[in-house]
Amino acid sequence: MTARTIAIGDIHGCAVALSALLDRLRPTPQDTIVLLGDYVDRGPDSRAVLQRLVELAQQCTLVPLLGNHEEMLLASRSDTEALQGWLRCGGVATLDSYGHGTHPRALPADHLAFLESCRPYHETDHHLFSHANFDPSVPLAEQTPLMLRWCSLRESTPARRHISGKTVILGHTPQENGDVLDRDFFVCIDTFCCGGGWLTAMDVEDKTFWQANDAGQFREPAEK
Numbered sequence: 001m002t003a004r005t006i007a008i009g010d011i012h013g014c015a016v017a018l019s020a021l022l023d024r025l026r027p028t029p030q031d032t033i034v035l036l037g038d039y040v041d042r043g044p045d046s047r048a049v050l051q052r053l054v055e056l057a058q059q060c061t062l063v064p065l066l067g068n069h070e071e072m073l074l075a076s077r078s079d080t081e082a083l084q085g086w087l088r089c090g091g092v093a094t095l096d097s098y099g100h101g102t103h104p105r106a107l108p109a110d111h112l113a114f115l116e117s118c119r120p121y122h123e124t125d126h127h128l129f130s131h132a133n134f135d136p137s138v139p140l141a142e143q144t145p146l147m148l149r150w151c152s153l154r155e156s157t158p159a160r161r162h163i164s165g166k167t168v169i170l171g172h173t174p175q176e177n178g179d180v181l182d183r184d185f186f187v188c189i190d191t192f193c194c195g196g197g198w199l200t201a202m203d204v205e206d207k208t209f210w211q212a213n214d215a216g217q218f219r220e221p222a223e224k
């Protein structure tokens, strides 16, 4: 099998969907998997998601991006105000998955190390990867944290191709119909798994994708 580059959208605690997709993908050491961020919060089992991702890093080249939810979690370890803000944004579900009353500082060391290893963005020969959004006129390394992690496509939809000429792969803005949003020069693969939609994995070279939900069911992609 040739080396693949596969992007995975917002997991948000949906460990069953993640496990189903990875069983189907069967990643090899030749593969690169780019995780688009938002592994935790909202869904039922963030602990199991992080455990599976720690294991996945041993099975392929794993490139985890930092989502706004990971940013909130990491900040909440040392800042009470940040903790209160994160708890209002779905952090309660994450802490409960470790046992009610767990403090974010008390998460297992390998889970925290994984979260600290997350990158702001990723770039390959033909693709750019950002959690949330991009300014088409600015190199990826100069995008603001707000653009990379917070700005919804509903607030700001890029109107043209990024100056690099590369296609941008995004998550963060849930597509509530469960369908991948393919605008050619950008693709959003947050297909709302934690809200009853699908978790999407996409081979970025040919835009082949796979979808599983948190009941472990698969959906065949619609004809392109």
Ligand SMILES: [Mn+2]
Pocket: 038, 067, 068, 069, 131, 132, 149, 171, 172, 173
């Ligand atoms: Mn997000």
